[in-house]
Amino acid sequence: MKINDVILQTVTKIVVFIILTMAVYLFVSGHNSPGGGFIGGLVLASALVLLFLAFDTETIMNRIPLDFKMVAAVGAFIAVATGVVSLFFDVPFLSQAYSYFNLPVFGQTGLATVTIFELGVALAVVGVVVTIILSISEDV
Amino acid sequence: MSTLHAAIILPFILAIGVPLLKRLPGRPHPGWAVLLGPAALFIYFLGQIPSVQAGQGIVSTIPWIPSLGIEVTVLLDGLSLLFALLISGIGALVTLYSIFYMDKKREAVHRFYTYLLLFMGAMLGVVLSDNLIVLYGFWELTSISSFLLISFWHHRERSRYGAFKSMLITVFGGLAMLAGFVLLYRMTGTFSIREIIQSTDLIKGHSLMLPTLLLVLLGAFTKSAQFPFHIWLPDAMEAPTPVSAYLHSATMVKAGLYLVARLTPVFAGQAAWFWLVSAVGLITLIFGSFKAIKQTDLKAMLAFSTISQLGLIMALLGLGSASGYFTDIQQSLFYSKATMAAIFHLLNHAVFKGALFMVVGIVDHETGTRDIRKLGGLMSIMPVTFTVALIGTFSMAGIPPFGGFLSKEMFFTAVLNAGEMGIWNMQTWSLWFPLIAWVASVFTFAYSMVLLFRTFTGKLQEQELSKRPHEAPVGMLISPVIMASLALVFGLFPGLLSYSLIEPAMASILPGLLAPGEKFQVSIQFWHGWTPEVFMTIGVIAVGILVFALSSKIKALHNPLFTRFSLNGVYDSGLRTMERSSQWITNKYMTGSVRHYLIYIFAFLIVVLGVIMFAFDGFSLDMSSYAPVTIYETAILLALIIAASAVPFANSRLLAIILTGSVGYMVTLFFVIFRAPDLALTQLIVETVSVTLFLLCFYHLPKLKKELSVLKFKLTNFLISLGVGTMVTLIALSALSAGSSHPFESISKFFLEASYKLAGGKNVVNVILVDFRGFDTMLEIVVLGIASLGIYAMIRLSLDDEQQVQLPS
Numbered sequence: 001m002k003i004n005d006v007i008l009q010t011v012t013k014i015v016v017f018i019i020l021t022m023a024v025y026l027f028v029s030g031h032n033s034p035g036g037g038f039i040g041g042l043v044l045a046s047a048l049v050l051l052f053l054a055f056d057t058e059t060i061m062n063r064i065p066l067d068f069k070m071v072a073a074v075g076a077f078i079a080v081a082t083g084v085v086s087l088f089f090d091v092p093f094l095s096q097a098y099s100y101f102n103l104p105v106f107g108q109t110g111l112a113t114v115t116i117f118e119l120g121v122a123l124a125v126v127g128v129v130v131t132i133i134l135s136i137s138e139d140v
Numbered sequence: 141m142s143t144l145h146a147a148i149i150l151p152f153i154l155a156i157g158v159p160l161l162k163r164l165p166g167r168p169h170p171g172w173a174v175l176l177g178p179a180a181l182f183i184y185f186l187g188q189i190p191s192v193q194a195g196q197g198i199v200s201t202i203p204w205i206p207s208l209g210i211e212v213t214v215l216l217d218g219l220s221l222l223f224a225l226l227i228s229g230i231g232a233l234v235t236l237y238s239i240f241y242m243d244k245k246r247e248a249v250h251r252f253y254t255y256l257l258l259f260m261g262a263m264l265g266v267v268l269s270d271n272l273i274v275l276y277g278f279w280e281l282t283s284i285s286s287f288l289l290i291s292f293w294h295h296r297e298r299s300r301y302g303a304f305k306s307m308l309i310t311v312f313g314g315l316a317m318l319a320g321f322v323l324l325y326r327m328t329g330t331f332s333i334r335e336i337i338q339s340t341d342l343i344k345g346h347s348l349m350l351p352t353l354l355l356v357l358l359g360a361f362t363k364s365a366q367f368p369f370h371i372w373l374p375d376a377m378e379a380p381t382p383v384s385a386y387l388h389s390a391t392m393v394k395a396g397l398y399l400v401a402r403l404t405p406v407f408a409g410q411a412a413w414f415w416l417v418s419a420v421g422l423i424t425l426i427f428g429s430f431k432a433i434k435q436t437d438l439k440a441m442l443a444f445s446t447i448s449q450l451g452l453i454m455a456l457l458g459l460g461s462a463s464g465y466f467t468d469i470q471q472s473l474f475y476s477k478a479t480m481a482a483i484f485h486l487l488n489h490a491v492f493k494g495a496l497f498m499v500v501g502i503v504d505h506e507t508g509t510r511d512i513r514k515l516g517g518l519m520s521i522m523p524v525t526f527t528v529a530l531i532g533t534f535s536m537a538g539i540p541p542f543g544g545f546l547s548k549e550m551f552f553t554a555v556l557n558a559g560e561m562g563i564w565n566m567q568t569w570s571l572w573f574p575l576i577a578w579v580a581s582v583f584t585f586a587y588s589m590v591l592l593f594r595t596f597t598g599k600l601q602e603q604e605l606s607k608r609p610h611e612a613p614v615g616m617l618i619s620p621v622i623m624a625s626l627a628l629v630f631g632l633f634p635g636l637l638s639y640s641l642i643e644p645a646m647a648s649i650l651p652g653l654l655a656p657g658e659k660f661q662v663s664i665q666f667w668h669g670w671t672p673e674v675f676m677t678i679g680v681i682a683v684g685i686l687v688f689a690l691s692s693k694i695k696a697l698h699n700p701l702f703t704r705f706s707l708n709g710v711y712d713s714g715l716r717t718m719e720r721s722s723q724w725i726t727n728k729y730m731t732g733s734v735r736h737y738l739i740y741i742f743a744f745l746i747v748v749l750g751v752i753m754f755a756f757d758g759f760s761l762d763m764s765s766y767a768p769v770t771i772y773e774t775a776i777l778l779a780l781i782i783a784a785s786a787v788p789f790a791n792s793r794l795l796a797i798i799l800t801g802s803v804g805y806m807v808t809l810f811f812v813i814f815r816a817p818d819l820a821l822t823q824l825i826v827e828t829v830s831v832t833l834f835l836l837c838f839y840h841l842p843k844l845k846k847e848l849s850v851l852k853f854k855l856t857n858f859l860i861s862l863g864v865g866t867m868v869t870l871i872a873l874s875a876l877s878a879g880s881s882h883p884f885e886s887i888s889k890f891f892l893e894a895s896y897k898l899a900g901g902k903n904v905v906n907v908i909l910v911d912f913r914g915f916d917t918m919l920e921i922v923v924l925g926i927a928s929l930g931i932y933a934m935i936r937l938s939l940d941d942e943q944q945v946q947l948p949s
Contacts, residue, residue, distance in 0.1 A: 030903060031906055031907065032901055032902035032903050033903055034818050034821060034903065034905075035821070035903070036905075036909065037910065038822060038909075039818065039821045039822055039825070042822070069928070072925045073925065075921065076918075076921055076922050079917070079918045083914070083915075083918065093915070094914045094915055094918065096899065098900040110900050112900055114899070114901070114911055114914075117917075118910055120921070121917060121921050124921040124925055125921065127925070127928070128924040128927065128928040129829070131928040131929075131932055132927075132928050132932075135928075135931055135932045135935045135936065136836060136931070136935065138936075
């Protein structure tokens with residue numbers, strides 16, 4: 001029997017953007033308010049999970065042709081790399097720096113190398129969660 | 141590096157070279173090449189006699205581990221020269237003998253000589269080392285090479301059994317000896333024997349003296365086959381006969397004697413040393429001689445004879461150590477005669493026992509049997525062998541004019557002198573020493589006669605023998621003839637030995653008795669008047685002949701006595717019991733059930749934590765720093781308790797999963813009211829994921845054995861869980877109180893202040909996670925990555941049923 005889940009799919013199409021926005025918000029604001037790479041990554045992964053639930057895995061994987069094992073590896077690599085880069089500047093491993101810049105659109109903005117590290121964390125979390133869920137769903 | 145170092149290393153280098161001889165064209169017998177080694181060493185050591193006699197031995201040091209005081213120091217004095225001559229001289233003779241004994245076509249001769257040379261080098265190392273640790277190293281090497289030699293015919297079950305037994309016993313003693321050496325180091329601060337001897341004052345009266353003495357003696361007794369550790373020696377007779385002749389009569393079993401003699405200057409004058417060494421020696425002496433009579437195998441007889449003779453020498457060393465007690469020089473010299481007798485008999489025994497083993501080897505080789513009941517009447521067939529056997533056995537029995545007679549007389553003198561000592565309760569025992577010595581000598585005489593006459597006289601039973609007996613080849617006879625002649629020469633011209641070897645050896649065993657520049661005056665004479673010793677010897681011969689004549693009847697008498705209780709039985713059943721009981725214990729607690737292991741772990745946790753907290757009075761309760769409790773916390777806590785305690789009572793797994801999930805969400809609420817937004821967010825999502833995964837597991841439970849019943853109540857589990865809960869709560873409360881009574885400043889203040897200033901972030905939690913302690917976070921995401929790869933691998937890479945690896949059950 002073919003289940004017609006058009007309502008779920010329609011709602012998903014809208015809600016996914018809200019969740020993704022939320023994820024990006026949590027990620028970006030993590031330094032100054034609750035959130036950060038870990039939570040941001042989890043929320044982003046949950047958006048993907050919702051997509052997997054509403055549509056089937058194959059459809060989504062065709063649209064987002066990413067190997068999530070690679071995503072996790074890239075995330076871990078970025079996190080380690082930020083640490084290694086700090087060695088080139090003659091400071092201890094994983095030293096972070098930040099500064100304020102006058103950007104054309106945003107005005108005075110604080111940019112920190114921590115964000116790159118957080119990006120690594122977020123990517124690793126997304127990769128890990130999706131890999132786990134996809135492997136299990138394949139087994140079932 | 142000195143020539144002496146080179147002498148020790150030479151056999152090892154040869155041992156490396158021996159397997160290469162296999163490549164030689166025509167494959168000559170490797171024994172000829174090997175023979176050069178000990179022969180050269182023997183000549184070298186002979187050349188050292190004059191300088192050692194003059195008291196100018198060699199001392200040379202090569203640093204090995206200087207930071208630990210371990211140096212390869214070699215020392216050539218009278219005692220070590222005596223042993224080195226024995227090792228190299230008999231080594232050369234045994235090698236010569238083995239060339240004819242070991243068939244190069246049928247036997248793995250190259251392996252044999254490798255082991256033999258290893259042993260020779262190790263033995264030289266033992267007697268020439270001055271450093272105790274180096275000595276121990278060589279000591280264990282003799283155990284190992286002896287193990288290899290005993291099991292040379294490793295396809296035989298008895299050989300393997302004998303090798304294993306000797307290994308267990310000698311290594312056990314060796315390790316005890318090592319412990320004794322370490323204790324010596326504790327007391328004196330040096331591993332050098334010479335320095336230890338100079339600092340005996342530190343040892344006398346030290347509380348570690350007695351344990352040291354016992355441990356060192358344990359090593360010496362096991363190696364020298366003293367009662368009750370002698371049991372390995374008869375079983376070691378499964379080795380090829382040259383090995384038995386070399387290791388188990390002349391050299392290795394004398395390593396224990398060497399050790400006792402070497403450490404006599406350290407322990408002489410101690411009652412415990414005197415009593416242990418002489419009493420164990422005497423017991424071994426009489427026990428060995430008693431058991432030797434009832435043997436039917438020639439080699440077994442010689443083995444027990446060796447045990448008995450080693451006991452004799454040990455007893456003499458013990459009696460001689462009494463001279464260290466007396467301050468009067470005349471008295472000391474009087475008792476030091478025992479030591480002289482020990483050295484003299486040690487030499488005598490090495491030559492006649494070596495000769496006898498070779499004789500037995502010849503008999504075995506030429507008739508195919510060593511069983512005394514099948515042998516007889518070989519006298520006219522093997523005249524040379526018979527002559528050698530005659531000299532050997534007569535020397536062993538103590539009949540003039542052979543060396544054994546002289547040493548036996550000196551032995552009697554020593555035991556008679558012991559009666560006059562008047563110290564250490566010797567008065568009560570003074571009669572026993574000569575008595576035991578005399579009875580043992582009677583037995584010795586008897587088994588020597590059995591050995592000689594049952595083998596060579598009587599009727600030839602040719603139908604019992606697998607070969608037609610004939611005289612051995614000349615090459616095989618050279619070594620025993622040389623040794624027998626030595627036994628005769630030692631008897632007729634004892635002065636040869638006394639000046640060259642015995643005096644310097646005495647000087648190194650009893651250095652305290654000599655003023656600088658003085659020498660011992662050793663004179664061994666054949667005839668010294670109508671002394672009690674002479675009458676004792678006459679008695680020995682008279683009664684010995686009687687015992688020999690009645691030996692078959694006596695044998696029948698004491699046979700059941702021995703079969704009822706034997707030390708071998710004790711050893712075997714002890715080994716069996718140990719194996720069985722350890723298996724039993726392992727089976728008892730290694731059940732394979734994870735539940736049991738968890739019980740052990742938790743019970744251990746409770747007991748250790750409880751005992752430590754109790755012993756150090758760690759429990760405390762101080763409520764002054766507690767925060768006030770609000771209504772929200774109370775409400776959430778109540779809900780949490782209800783949900784958590786409902787889990788064990790849930791009658792379905794689904795309910796249990798949901799209850800667990802609700803506990804998780806309740807914790808999220810706690811994070812909210814304790815103002816931890818990041819934690820609350822993370823907890824919420826992670827809890828959802830884990831409940832989902834639980835449900836997944838639940839859905840896929842196997843259909844066959846679905847359990848939907850309530851958890852069974854088990855008292856042990858209940859008590860354990862109660863105990864863990866109580867323990868952890870108590871510790872938490874105590875830690876809280878301790879924290880309030882020792883108010884350390886929390887470092888969180890720093891983070892609160894520095895978070896924005898240094899890291900430019902207002903979310904302190906996040907700043908800590910990614911900046912202050914970013915290293916943890918980095919590794920945690922690696923952990924997550926590993927977990928996901930693990931799951932992926934488990935699911936994707938599982939083997940099919942056919943490919944499944946069969947695990948041993």
